[in-house]
Each structure stands twice: as structure tokens, then as C-alpha cells.
Amino acid sequence: MEELDQQLLAKFIVEALAEDVGDGDHTSLACIPSGNRNTAELIVKDVGVLAGVEIAKRIFNYVDPDSTVTVFIEDGTDVDVKDVAFEVECNSRALLKAERLVLNTMQRMSGIATLSSRFAVEVEDMPVKILDTRKTTPLLRFLEKYAVRIGGCYNYRDGLYDWIMIKDNHIDACGSITAAVEHVNTYLKENELELGITVEVRNLVELHEVLNVGNITRIMLDNFELPLLEEAVKVIDGRFQVEASGGVTLQTVRKIAETGVHYISSGALTHSAGSLDLSLKIKK
Incomplete structure (x- = not known):
């Protein structure tokens, strides 16, 4: 991600999580054991251009330094319904803490990348x-x-x-x-x-x-x-x-x-x- 300001990105992750998590994800804290780990898939439900995979990796790494993200579809790739963009193995509480930030960021970025791609194709x-x-x-x-x-x-x-x-x-x-x-x-x-x-x-x-x-x-x-x-x-x-x-x-x-x-x-x-x-x- 050499094109992105890394300091801005780090600040964004910290502040965006703080906005969402506040004093704690009480739902996950209440019902999920602290040592649990799970694997999740990022599933595409629309047709467009994927963007934000690299940012998602940074977010997961921030909430759980031991997380592993296996990427199947890179940023800038045309995607279709039911495509799996990546798989992440992560601490369960951390995974759910990061879920909405990852989705909100990627959905917005992918929407912009999709529209930009359509304009670019025209000319x-x-x-x-x-x-x-x-x-x-x-x-x-x-x-x-x-x-x-x-x-x-x-x-x-x-x-x-x-x-x-x-x-x-x-x-x-x-x-x-x-x-x-x-x-x-x-x-x-x-x-x-x-x-x-x-x-x-x-x-x-x-x-x-x-x-x-x-x-x-x-x-x-x-x-x-x-x-x-x-x-x-x-x-x-x-x-x-x-x-x-x-x-x-x-x-x-x-x-x-x-x-x-x-x-x-x-x-x-x-x-x-x-x-x-x-x-x-x-x-x-």
C-alpha cells in the first residue's frame, strides 16, 4: 500500500474502532470465550470492482497481530455474486470487533472503484x-x-x-x-x-x-x-x-x-x- 499515507491509515483505524467499540464490545465479551478463534470469509453479494482488501488486512492485524488473511481476489479485480475475496483466521472477539469497520470501509471503497471503473471503460x-x-x-x-x-x-x-x-x-x-x-x-x-x-x-x-x-x-x-x-x-x-x-x-x-x-x-x-x-x- 505504498500509495497510501500510512500514518493517516493507522490513525483512521484507531479512531474508527474507538467510534464503534467505545468502552467494549459487550455482546462478544459476554458470550464468546477470550481464547476462541474462528475463520471467516469475505463474501461478495454484488457485481463490481473490489477495493479495500489491503486495508482489511491492516485492520485485522491491528485487532489481532496473530491473525492470518488469505487473499483470493486482489484490489481492482472485477467480482461477481458469491465470490470469496479472502479468508481470515482470527481471535473471535477481535474478528467481530473489526467486522463492521472492514465491511463499511470495503463497501464504500468498492462502490467508488466500481463507478470509477465504469467511467474509465467508457474512454x-x-x-x-x-x-x-x-x-x-x-x-x-x-x-x-x-x-x-x-x-x-x-x-x-x-x-x-x-x-x-x-x-x-x-x-x-x-x-x-x-x-x-x-x-x-x-x-x-x-x-x-x-x-x-x-x-x-x-x-x-x-x-x-x-x-x-x-x-x-x-x-x-x-x-x-x-x-x-x-x-x-x-x-x-x-x-x-x-x-x-x-x-x-x-x-x-x-x-x-x-x-x-x-x-x-x-x-x-x-x-x-x-x-x-x-x-x-x-x-x-
Whole structure:
């Protein structure tokens, strides 16, 4: 899991278990002997793309360092109903303590990976990248963006700190696109920062203003109708990276890609993804 921040993951496991367990799993403490051990299977109950297996291994290892997880299906694999993703042998109390955290995490991540995979497949033969956004669950962004990557799409920026994005509210608050771009470039120079710069435009008038001021990395064409999007790509004519955003669906993403944009960003990858149905069952 070299792609994941290991400190964030460790903190997540501790805090998520604390939220669920509180002062103890009293049901398991009451009816299961402390030395009991069981084997359980992670069973898939839906069609999709699996994600979160590696996190499940970390969770089980945390609640029981002597646990053993045998993986049959790796992250990023297409799965079907009744597939068994892995088998875990673990202290029984620890197993039940970890069960809901494992399922909640994997179901959410697998739902995102599944939707991301469907978007990626729509444009897999085209020179365009599908990007996620910051529309993620607070404090779970690192896992949700990891799931996007597992599904075959790409991360845009991790937060407000690693890429400049001048959006409509910035422009309206600053006064103009030209002023915003000039201020941003001055700020980056004064603070010795090297960050990409995206400017959102809402129409062709704003597009021409961006082209006149320059000094940016990417132009984001927001909610452009397809004919206008195609015209804008021609006007930009390769001078800057081009991104389309707004109203992107599985039904429209390929048509958007055909206009010649380099990137398509969609908050739907995370905010509209459902959960993949999974269950953890003890083998009798």
C-alpha cells in the first residue's frame, strides 16, 4: 500500500474502532470465550470492482497481530455474486470487533472503484484522463481517492494546498480573471511555490480573457454544451491543457472526450458512488 499515507491509515483505524467499540464490545465479551478463534470469509453479494482488501488486512492485524488473511481476489479485480475475496483466521472477539469497520470501509471503497471503473471503460481507447474532485467524505478523502485510482481513474488534487484552482467565486471575489491570475502568479513567486494553475471559465468571453492573460496551466470549461465545448477546444488550440467539468455522466463522458479535451473532472466518482454489498461470515 505504498500509495497510501500510512500514518493517516493507522490513525483512521484507531479512531474508527474507538467510534464503534467505545468502552467494549459487550455482546462478544459476554458470550464468546477470550481464547476462541474462528475463520471467516469475505463474501461478495454484488457485481463490481473490489477495493479495500489491503486495508482489511491492516485492520485485522491491528485487532489481532496473530491473525492470518488469505487473499483470493486482489484490489481492482472485477467480482461477481458469491465470490470469496479472502479468508481470515482470527481471535473471535477481535474478528467481530473489526467486522463492521472492514465491511463499511470495503463497501464504500468498492462502490467508488466500481463507478470509477465504469467511467474509465467508457474512454479507455481515448487520450483523456478522468479526474476526481474534492467532493469527498470529510476525513475519508485519502481512502476514497485511493479507491478512484483502484478503479482506473485519476486524482486531481489532494486539497487546497497542492494545486491552484481559480473558480467562479474566486474570480467574483477578486474582481476579474485577469486580476486573479496576476495575484496568483505574484503569490507563488513571493512564496517560492511551484503549483499548477487551473482557471474555470463559464463562457467564451471569459475564455478569451484567460487566453489574453496567460500564465496558467489548465483551462477548465465549466458546464459547456457539447458544440460550445468543441469550439472552445479549437480556440485554445493546444496553448494550454483543457479540462471539461460539470454534468458529466456515464452517458455523456465519451461525447465530452470526443471534443478533444485532455481531462474530464467529475465529482460523481465519489459523491454519487453507492456501496458494493459484501458480508463477512464465520465458517461453521
